[in-house]
Amino acid sequence: MNGNPTPLVTHAAPPDSPIGAAGAVDVAGLSCRYGDFTAVDGVSLGVAPGELFALLGTNGAGKTTTIETLQGLLRPASGRVSVLGRDPWRHRRALAGEVAVIGQKTGFADDLTAAETVKLWNDLHAGRTAVGALLEKVELDHRAAVRVGALSGGERRRLDLAMAISTVPKVLFADEPTTGLDPRSRRRTWATLRELTESGTAVLLTTHYLDEAAELADRVAIMHGGRIVRSGTVDDIVAAHDALITARLPAELGLDSLPGMAGTLAVDGGELRVRTTDLQGDLYRLLDWAERFAVELRGLKAAPATLDEIFAELEDVQENR
Amino acid sequence: MSTNAVAPARRRPHWWTLAVAESRLIGRNRTVMATIVIMPLVFGLMLMQSGRGFLASSTGTLAATQLGLLLMFGVFMGTTMTLAARREQLYLKRLRTSAASTASIVTGLAAPPVFIALAQFAFLAVVTAWFWSSAPAHPELLVLAFVVGAVTAVALGFLTASFTKNPEAAQITVLPGMMLLMVGMGWALVRPTGEVEWFQMAVPGGAVIELVRAAWDGPAGGYAAAAAVPALLALAVSAVAVALAAVLFRWQPRT
Numbered sequence: 416m417n418g419n420p421t422p423l424v425t426h427a428a429p430p431d432s433p434i435g436a437a438g439a440v441d442v443a444g445l446s447c448r449y450g451d452f453t454a455v456d457g458v459s460l461g462v463a464p465g466e467l468f469a470l471l472g473t474n475g476a477g478k479t480t481t482i483e484t485l486q487g488l489l490r491p492a493s494g495r496v497s498v499l500g501r502d503p504w505r506h507r508r509a510l511a512g513e514v515a516v517i518g519q520k521t522g523f524a525d526d527l528t529a530a531e532t533v534k535l536w537n538d539l540h541a542g543r544t545a546v547g548a549l550l551e552k553v554e555l556d557h558r559a560a561v562r563v564g565a566l567s568g569g570e571r572r573r574l575d576l577a578m579a580i581s582t583v584p585k586v587l588f589a590d591e592p593t594t595g596l597d598p599r600s601r602r603r604t605w606a607t608l609r610e611l612t613e614s615g616t617a618v619l620l621t622t623h624y625l626d627e628a629a630e631l632a633d634r635v636a637i638m639h640g641g642r643i644v645r646s647g648t649v650d651d652i653v654a655a656h657d658a659l660i661t662a663r664l665p666a667e668l669g670l671d672s673l674p675g676m677a678g679t680l681a682v683d684g685g686e687l688r689v690r691t692t693d694l695q696g697d698l699y700r701l702l703d704w705a706e707r708f709a710v711e712l713r714g715l716k717a718a719p720a721t722l723d724e725i726f727a728e729l730e731d732v733q734e735n736r
Numbered sequence: 737m738s739t740n741a742v743a744p745a746r747r748r749p750h751w752w753t754l755a756v757a758e759s760r761l762i763g764r765n766r767t768v769m770a771t772i773v774i775m776p777l778v779f780g781l782m783l784m785q786s787g788r789g790f791l792a793s794s795t796g797t798l799a800a801t802q803l804g805l806l807l808m809f810g811v812f813m814g815t816t817m818t819l820a821a822r823r824e825q826l827y828l829k830r831l832r833t834s835a836a837s838t839a840s841i842v843t844g845l846a847a848p849p850v851f852i853a854l855a856q857f858a859f860l861a862v863v864t865a866w867f868w869s870s871a872p873a874h875p876e877l878l879v880l881a882f883v884v885g886a887v888t889a890v891a892l893g894f895l896t897a898s899f900t901k902n903p904e905a906a907q908i909t910v911l912p913g914m915m916l917l918m919v920g921m922g923w924a925l926v927r928p929t930g931e932v933e934w935f936q937m938a939v940p941g942g943a944v945i946e947l948v949r950a951a952w953d954g955p956a957g958g959y960a961a962a963a964a965v966p967a968l969l970a971l972a973v974s975a976v977a978v979a980l981a982a983v984l985f986r987w988q989p990r991t
Contacts, residue, residue, distance in 0.1 A: 486833050488988075511835040522830030524822065526764040527757060538753040539834045562764075 439617030445494035472638035515584035525564030542581030625722035754844025772814035796952030814849035815893025877951030891977035898984035943970035
């Protein structure tokens with residue numbers, strides 16, 4: 416094993432095989448174009464009922480285009496898209512009662528109040544939850560009579576969430592639902608998303624926040640340049656990347672005595688760095704060596720790769736291609 | 737999930753729900769209120785006081801001019817401005833993700849300006865008839881004139897909104913449509929009732945003028961059948977505008 420990142424693949428499955436469990440949302444070989452620009456290039460994924468699938472990626476990665484295609488707002492250039500067994504482009508209206516959306520930009524009429532906005536949505540979808548209860552759920556009951564244009568960005572996101580849960584949707588497309596939220600509201604939104612998945616809702620979430628994906632997602636796909644460059648469970652993705660062991664070594668220590676490692680070992684300025692996919696084995700070998708040679712490993716740290724590191728690494732690799 | 741359920745309210749059509757929301761939005765925007773409620777009404781009342789004999793040769797011509805102004809300012813400009821505003825706010829895009837059909841969305845957004853214009857026209861028609869002691873000979877043709885005029889104005893509004901980036905731009909983009917309506921109405925107004933040619937009525941606004949004049953000043957009998965020509969021409973023009981708008985109209989801003 417060397418210390419380089421594992422080779423990039425679009426995804427392990429054949430191009431037209433959805434990643435993840437199928438059922439509520441199935442996408443195979445989806446491509447979308449704006450004129451000559453290819454925004455989404457051969458994306459395949461699947462979301463099962465009760466599952467939360469997170470799409471990660473930087474701005475312009477193709478996440479929102481993918482979501483808007485699944486909402487039936489954009490027509491795919493190629494590929495197959497199915498939401499609850501129907502083509503969303505052709506059956507947008509039929510799906511609307513069973514599919515909820517939290518958009519990246521909320522799309523409210525500024526001169527309606529928060530309560531009027533939720534009521535409008537409730538009336539269009541025969542929602543049976545009282546407007547007041549929905550606003551209370553997202554902690555906006557005290558702002559019910561305030562016009563949407565006067566709400567803060569975070570409050571508008573919460574209002575969006577209230578509209579999404581006016582019915583219990585079978586599918587929820589949540590496009591960066593916690594952007595602009597304070598930590599408390601963010602946790603409340605996470606709790607609501609968990610409640611939805613426990614009720615059987617399939618959630619497709621896009622987010623910039625890797626901790627959010629790690630916290631919520633059953634499966635994750637990382638998009639870059641319109642393509643999925645990594646996918647799997649968070650644990651799978653983390654396990655496929657090198658963990659890092661670091662420690663400071665005594666200056667007088669000869670490096671020849673260092674043990675053989677599964678990973679790549681380097682010493683720079685007295686700091687030992689081991690990049691490895693066998694964290695447990697290499698840590699054991701290092702500690703055993705230190706015990707036998709009575710070496711003090713100062714500042715010893717051993718940790719698996721974080722999604723942030725993997726994300727940055729993938730970005731670097733893609734940029735350098 | 738939370739179960740603060742309420743008994744389902746009586747289901748209203750989606751277009752009605754959207755029209756109620758749209759009415760609130762119009763009522764809360766002073767610029768739109770001035771454009772579609774106050775301005776057409778003031779112009780209509782000013783015409784009634786001074787127009788007949790000065791601008792209009794008959795009560796029918798006066799009433800036709802009043803309706804033309806209502807349709808042009810209230811329905812055409814109002815529809816264009818509100819559609820541009822709703823699109824800029826991404827409200828139209830949001831509605832497209834709802835359970836409402838495209839027809840419901842279009843109807844719901846267009847209904848308030850049309851209903852406002854209908855109320856204004858009813859008011860002006862009654863006051864005009866009283867003021868000049870001249871009741872319309874065929875009131876049913878007034879209804880037909882309003883319907884075909886409203887359909888034409890709404891269709892032109894959607895078509896113009898296709899090229900209108902935002903409400904501010906609407907002040908410029910409505911000019912071609914206004915010119916077209918003014919030419920259509922003016923061209924019909926210079927000919928006596930019953931002598932307007934089919935190609936004059938084919939210009940948006942022309943058929944409406946002819947129908948209102950026929951309703952008010954037309955002969956006692958037999959004219960209703962002749963109204964079919966302007967009505968059909970107006971609907972044909974509207975159909976072309978609707979077809980163009982269906983192709984060109986964008987539900988979200990260009991990216």
